[in-house]
Amino acid sequence: DEGSATATSQSNDVEYTIPVSIGTPAQVLQLDLDTGSSDLWVFSTETESDQVNGQTLFDPSQSSSASYMDGYTWSISYGDGSTSNGDIYTDVVTIGGITVSSQAVEQAQSVSATFTRDSASDGLLGMAFDSINTAQPSQVETFFDNAQSSLDSFLFTADLKHNTDGSYGFGYIDSSLYTGDITYVDVDNSQGFWGWTSGGYAVGSDDYVTTDIVGIADTGTTLLLLDDSIVEAYYNEIDGSSNSDTYSGYVFPCSSSVPSFTFGVGSTTFTIPSDYMNTGAVYDDDSTCFGGLQSSSGTGTNIFGDVALKSAFVVFSGADSPTLGWATK
Numbered sequence: 466d467e468g469s470a471t472a473t474s475q476s477n478d479v480e481y482t483i484p485v486s487i488g489t490p491a492q493v494l495q496l497d498l499d500t501g502s503s504d505l506w507v508f509s510t511e512t513e514s515d516q517v518n519g520q521t522l523f524d525p526s527q528s529s530s531a532s533y534m535d536g537y538t539w540s541i542s543y544g545d546g547s548t549s550n551g552d553i554y555t556d557v558v559t560i561g562g563i564t565v566s567s568q569a570v571e572q573a574q575s576v577s578a579t580f581t582r583d584s585a586s587d588g589l590l591g592m593a594f595d596s597i598n599t600a601q602p603s604q605v606e607t608f609f610d611n612a613q614s615s616l617d618s619f620l621f622t623a624d625l626k627h628n629t630d631g632s633y634g635f636g637y638i639d640s641s642l643y644t645g646d647i648t649y650v651d652v653d654n655s656q657g658f659w660g661w662t663s664g665g666y667a668v669g670s671d672d673y674v675t676t677d678i679v680g681i682a683d684t685g686t687t688l689l690l691l692d693d694s695i696v697e698a699y700y701n702e703i704d705g706s707s708n709s710d711t712y713s714g715y716v717f718p719c720s721s722s723v724p725s726f727t728f729g730v731g732s733t734t735f736t737i738p739s740d741y742m743n744t745g746a747v748y749d750d751d752s753t754c755f756g757g758l759q760s761s762s763g764t765g766t767n768i769f770g771d772v773a774l775k776s777a778f779v780v781f782s783g784a785d786s787p788t789l790g791w792a793t794k
């Protein structure tokens with residue numbers, strides 16, 4: 466099978482959600498497809514009511530195909546400190562026309578305030594590797610893994626876009642979505658992520674710096690998070706920029722010009738346009754803008770999040786030796 470789903474940009478590309486159909490009759494939830502985690506979890510009728518804020522709730526009692534996984538629980542924490550936990554049902558799940566008849570659907574019984582505040586997302590669709598799934602007493606498989614036998618090719622693609630809707634493809638590569646060749650790089654999934662190594666970077670039109678940048682491709686992280694040395698070199702080029710305690714990151718006057726950012730992919734490079742590198746004004750001062758590139762020292766892992774991914778057409782190829790493909794668009 467081959468399928469695709471619209472990736473809806475939420476709140477100026479903070480996250481991208483896709484419609485996911487769960488249960489019989491179908492209950493459709495908007496989930497954040499997240500290549501940086503491996504739990505499929507949903508807001509549910511089991512979620513503490515004071516932690517719900519407009520999200521659509523999955524109701525397993527209304528699904529004739531839901532089956533309780535007795536004794537199973539899950540509990541996850543993300544790089545930004547967000548957490549959620551609960552119990553687990555299996556049910557039929559369909560995404561972009563691809564159906565998994567018995568998918569573990571983790572029910573949130575409790576979520577942290579960051580998830581409560583995120584009213585645009587009814588949960589997460591983890592698409593990293595099974596080794597980091599948090600289910601107990603034994604791990605459950607991702608939708609991608611469960612769908613492998615029905616996908617024409619064992620891969621999914623991400624075509625995320627700036628301030629507009631893009632798409633995720635499942636089981637095939639839509640050649641109309643990119644230009645030129647796809648450059649494939651090796652993936653190190655030993656930590657459960659789509660880990661890869663970029664060969665270097667350039668700030669604006671400055672010289673390219675050859676240096677290995679070991680990171681992960683993470684659709685569930687908004688920003689590009691890199692080593693302090695690179696981040697400092699970047700903000701040195703923006704007048705009036707500073708690393709703000711108030712806003713927990715690099716900010717600059719919205720009137721300042723902002724350079725593009727180039728990163729290496731195999732023997733080629735990708736350039737993130739200047740306007741992707743400015744996420745806009747901070748919440749309480751419309752003359753202060755927040756940068757799309759921030760330090761990775763908080764998470765300890767370099768993360769090629771949406772700011773980087775939306776500059777390319779990206780293939781997540783999940784064979785035994787997984788690879789990442791990158792193409793311009």
Ligand SMILES: CN(C)c1ccc(C(=O)NN)cc1
Pocket residue numbers: 497499500501502543544545547579580583586683684685686
């Ligand atoms: C609070 N929310 C919506 C989050 C969504 C995704 C993540 C994440 O680290 N994904 N790789 C963290 C938090």
